[in-house]
Amino acid sequence: MKNRKFTTYLYWGITAFLVISACILLVFVMIHMEKVKRLAGFLTEILMPVIYGGVLAYLLTPIYNRVAKGTERFLKKYVKQAKRARMLGKGTATAVSLAVLFAVVSGLLAILIPQLISSIRGIINSLPSNLNNLEQWLLHLLDDNPELASEVTALFNATGLELQGWINQNIVPSLSNLNENFLQNLWDVVSTVSSSVMDVVTVLKNVFIGVIVTAYMLNIKDSFCAHGKKAVYGLLPLRFANRFVKEVRFIHEVFGGFIIGKLLDSLIIGILCFCGMSLMKLPYVMLVSVIVGVTNVIPFFGPFIGAIPSAFFILLVNPLQCLYFLIFVLLLQQFDGNILGPKILGDSTGISSFGVLFSILLFGGLFGFVGMIIGVPTFAVLYNLGKDGVEHFLRKKDLSCNTEDYAELDYIENDQKTYVRKQED
Numbered sequence: 001m002k003n004r005k006f007t008t009y010l011y012w013g014i015t016a017f018l019v020i021s022a023c024i025l026l027v028f029v030m031i032h033m034e035k036v037k038r039l040a041g042f043l044t045e046i047l048m049p050v051i052y053g054g055v056l057a058y059l060l061t062p063i064y065n066r067v068a069k070g071t072e073r074f075l076k077k078y079v080k081q082a083k084r085a086r087m088l089g090k091g092t093a094t095a096v097s098l099a100v101l102f103a104v105v106s107g108l109l110a111i112l113i114p115q116l117i118s119s120i121r122g123i124i125n126s127l128p129s130n131l132n133n134l135e136q137w138l139l140h141l142l143d144d145n146p147e148l149a150s151e152v153t154a155l156f157n158a159t160g161l162e163l164q165g166w167i168n169q170n171i172v173p174s175l176s177n178l179n180e181n182f183l184q185n186l187w188d189v190v191s192t193v194s195s196s197v198m199d200v201v202t203v204l205k206n207v208f209i210g211v212i213v214t215a216y217m218l219n220i221k222d223s224f225c226a227h228g229k230k231a232v233y234g235l236l237p238l239r240f241a242n243r244f245v246k247e248v249r250f251i252h253e254v255f256g257g258f259i260i261g262k263l264l265d266s267l268i269i270g271i272l273c274f275c276g277m278s279l280m281k282l283p284y285v286m287l288v289s290v291i292v293g294v295t296n297v298i299p300f301f302g303p304f305i306g307a308i309p310s311a312f313f314i315l316l317v318n319p320l321q322c323l324y325f326l327i328f329v330l331l332l333q334q335f336d337g338n339i340l341g342p343k344i345l346g347d348s349t350g351i352s353s354f355g356v357l358f359s360i361l362l363f364g365g366l367f368g369f370v371g372m373i374i375g376v377p378t379f380a381v382l383y384n385l386g387k388d389g390v391e392h393f394l395r396k397k398d399l400s401c402n403t404e405d406y407a408e409l410d411y412i413e414n415d416q417k418t419y420v421r422k423q424e425d
Helices: 002-031 033-046 048-075 082-141 146-176 182-195 200-235 238-280 285-295 302-317 319-345 353-396
Strands: 409-412 419-421
Touching: 002 033, 033 048, 048 082, 048 200, 048 238, 082 200, 200 238, 238 285, 238 319, 238 353, 285 302, 285 319, 302 319
Parallel strands: none
Antiparallel strands: 409 419
């Protein structure tokens, strides 16, 4: 009896200590927020190769698992030792995963980079004539209103001069030294872009080490998960440990299903955009398709973010084709939102449209472009944790967990737990 009381007091003492420590840590972080941000940025820069490797390993895990299991199953027919067959399966899966990574990246770069360079050069070279044609088209529309036409002309000229100045200062220098050789072109582009952010050697080092980390993580992920579960079950009570493992599995399902599904969905949308624009003979097909496909990774706002600059490029060439493009993108995004997206993603997040909008605004404001991508699955996980917590306390009070039971609820009688609803007058 005394041992049980001592254990109870010790448990509550440790809990109180952890709660107080968490509060003190939270206050410290809020007071020294700038220092914490600098420290986080410093650690992120150091661990960037590990971050690259972790992300790539996570994306390649489905390929690795299928190849490893298939190879191991095949080799067991010819190799007597199960451990040796398993090791050969892992080695084959690692090689295949890295080969797929290199093939996808090199293939996309070989296809996209020359086309993008050609499109950007075409925009720059034809910009003065396109601006002039657009100005004449606007003036023709405003023949009946000379005052508005003069104001539009002044604004248009000022905007055109600023746009040309920005291109001459920022874009032209990046393209002026490009040669016909593809690798040299790629190196020049990477060097120019990276010089304002970090040294090219650092980028290449991070990528190279990141690929090595990817190979290691693919092979040790099972062992890493086993050690993690061992630590969880060793430190937490069995009930909490089971709940923790269940929530981590749910997080994996949400993030894995959403991110991989969204990447596949965006790739398909980019290809459909390329095919549709080619059939309609619209300008800058490759450039616009890349923009639409990449921005489609962002839920809700992605189509608008990609359509605005793309429509502007086409508007400079032909206003009527710009209208066709906007209609085409609207139809494409309706197809994606109502047919393709649900088929690929399903109900992987389980949150409403308002939750999607809220999560993108919140996490996008906090973490930028990356926050807009991971905001939806992160909010889905937080929402699920909050929902489970609320339902846990409801069950402890013998109350219903069905949301419909609380619609138009006035109060709940304390004795018999009767749900009294509002009476219409």
